[in-house]
Amino acid sequence: MSEPPAFHPVVLLPTYNNAPKLIGVLEQVVALGHTALVVNDGCTDDTAELLEGFIAELADVSSVTVVHHERNRGKGAALRTGFNEARKLGYTHALSMDTDGQHDPADAAALLNATEAQPTALVLGTRDANDPDYPSANRVGRVFSNLCIFIGSGRRIEDSQSGYRVYPLGLVETIQCRAGRYGYEAEILTRSGWAGCPLVQLPIRVIYPPGEERISHFRPWMDSLRSAALHLRLFVRAVLPLPFKKWPPPEEVKDEADALPKQAWWKRVLLWFDPRELVRSARRDRVSQMSVAAGLGVGAFVANLPVYPVQTLVAVYLAKRLHLHPVSTVAGSQLAFPPVGLALIFAAIYLGHFVLTGEPPRWSDFSELGSLSFSEIRGLMHEYFLSWWIGGVTLGTVIGLATFALGIMLLKWVPVESEGVVVASNRSPSGGAVAEGD
Known part of the structure; x- marks a missing residue:
């Protein structure tokens, strides 16, 4: 046959x-x-x-x-x-x-x-x-x-x-x-x-x-x-x-992949974080330029999430999975630094609590944070953590899109090498x- x-x-x-x-x-x-x-x-x-x-x-x-x-x-x-x-x-x-x-x-x-x-x-x-x-x-x-x-x-x-x-x-x-x-x-x-x-x-x-x-x-x-x-x-x-x-x-591409030269992992990481590539992306073409703005937007989204201990890691992970430059994504996540970060936290909790209950949170719960015991802080987190997540995702989406749009407007003035x-x-x-x- x-x-x-x-x-x-x-x-x-x-x-x-x-x-x-x-x-x-x-x-x-x-x-x-x-x-x-x-x-x-x-x-x-x-x-x-x-x-x-x-x-x-x-x-x-x-x-x-x-x-x-x-x-x-x-x-x-x-x-x-x-x-x-x-x-x-x-x-x-x-x-x-x-x-x-x-x-x-x-x-x-x-x-x-x-x-x-x-x-x-x-x-x-x-x-x-x-x-x-x-x-x-x-x-x-x-x-x-x-x-x-x-x-x-x-x-x-x-x-x-x-x-x-x-x-x-x-x-x-x-x-x-x-x-x-x-x-x-x-x-x-x-x-x-x-x-x-x-x-x-x-x-x-x-x-x-x-x-x-x-x-x-x-x-x-x-x-x-x-x-x-x-x-x-x-x-x-x-x-x-x-x-x-x-x-x-x-199995059909294994031999070809094995024949390609391989670079040490740490060199690949250093090249990935190289800010010069970010500059090249901003000048390469319109899609690359917009991807820089997208990195800033994704970083701004992360800045609104209740992931502060691992915020930079989350930004880097999303940059990797979404093929964005890590420098722009981490830069966007710096929006969470004080005092702006504190304002974002309270705004997210307010928004999320209002979405869940139809009422604003009791601000008296937060008036003496510095004097609360560990168990009291844990109870406060238990009560408002879901609100923080819901508000953080919602607010982060809005701020992320606004940051993306602003990034496009600013990068529009940077000349590109080609349109495609x-x-x-x-x-x-x-x-x-x-x-x-x-």
């Missing part, structure tokens, strides 16, 4: 109410010699009829497969359906392409060639953010999405919102993503970074039609809120000291490959 091929790709086309553009995209894909898998995500226009007519006229009907959703379930669900069907049909990789006419099918060859050269890699097509036709709102969303993925995984992404990608089906089977709709594409970038999956980023062309002809199902408010909730969930997972699923399997990152393929912090610049 012959072994299954290591590289057998299919072009995956999830579509929803893009009938005016879909058939033109599909014609180009087939004309270029690719096989296509279309997922009709509950379209309510004439997509189903057009697909049926298109397939009926094909000389080789096996070149196009169509899967239908009875109702619209979102892009994430459509991608998962396509991946499952592709595996059943014996494919090893799926090249996803949007059907709104903005992706050029001719670029598929370069993406597939990169995948064939490195079959375990996730290959990402990146759009030129400086294109004058690039929507300004999308540019802002792209920067913040890139930043969230960098903080969550340490992976520098040039275009996290690009849907033109090649997925190894082994990867999507190994790292199960829960997000639906547009969140799936951001979640798999983060989780692939945790997995140590190689990443290749290549420039692609984009065809921007006139505004009245553009097809978009993105809902700014609802989808932005979903994106924020997704990244918050991923941040929480990132800080948990639990192992991540790996792709490719560790160099597109390349190399090793990630977790052992995979990422864009150059990590």
Whole structure:
């Protein structure tokens, strides 16, 4: 029995109410010699009829497969359906392409060639953010999405919102993503970074039609809120000291990892704390610059938590898990130093107690702290510690976000070397490959 091929790709086309553009995209894909898998995500226009007519006229009907959703379930669900069907049909990789006419099918060859050269890699097509036709709102969303993925995984992404990608089906089977709709594409970038999956980023062309002809199902408010909730969930997972699923399997990359030169642990620690790297980050690119501000914000958040004996350790731990520079995170945590720290403690206790009981705390309980016995202080802590935690987390979130915003405003005046990152393929912090610049 012959072994299954290591590289057998299919072009995956999830579509929803893009009938005016879909058939033109599909014609180009087939004309270029690719096989296509279309997922009709509950379209309510004439997509189903057009697909049926298109397939009926094909000389080789096996070149196009169509899967239908009875109702619209979102892009994430459509991608998962396509991946499952592709595996059943014996494919090893799926090249996803949007059907709104903005992706050029001719670029598929370069993406597939990169995948064939490195079959375990996730290959990402990146759009030129400086294109004058690039929507300004999308540019802002792209920067913040890139930043969230960098903080969550340490992976520098040039275009996290690009849907033109090649997925190894082994990867999507190994790292199960829960997000639906547009969140799936951001979640798999983060989780692939945790997995140590190689990443290749290549420039692609984009065809921007006139505004009245553009097809978009993105809902700014609802989808932005979903994106924020997704990244918050991923941040929480990132800080948990639990192992991540790996792709490719560790035994496949062991020999390569063993061949890499290893540096003494204490040298790595010294380099990590090197303030010169913080300065370089503030000047490298906008995402790195914003990560410096994020470090200050996370530090300010820690400053409000009732963890004073180990506050610096908590700040350093979060810096490590969230791929922030420890100097900026520890600097932000210094907000807790007296006298500001005492004000934060009382503000947190007040806020937390009010949230729990609807009433302010009895300030007479704190008027003679210096003369209280150990048992009395312990009783006071027992009564107000939960209030301190609730108020500290709430107040810390607000102050952390304000510090982050202030940091961005101040760092905005620092000139950067580039607006993006160099597109390349190399090793990630977790052992995979990422864009150059990590």
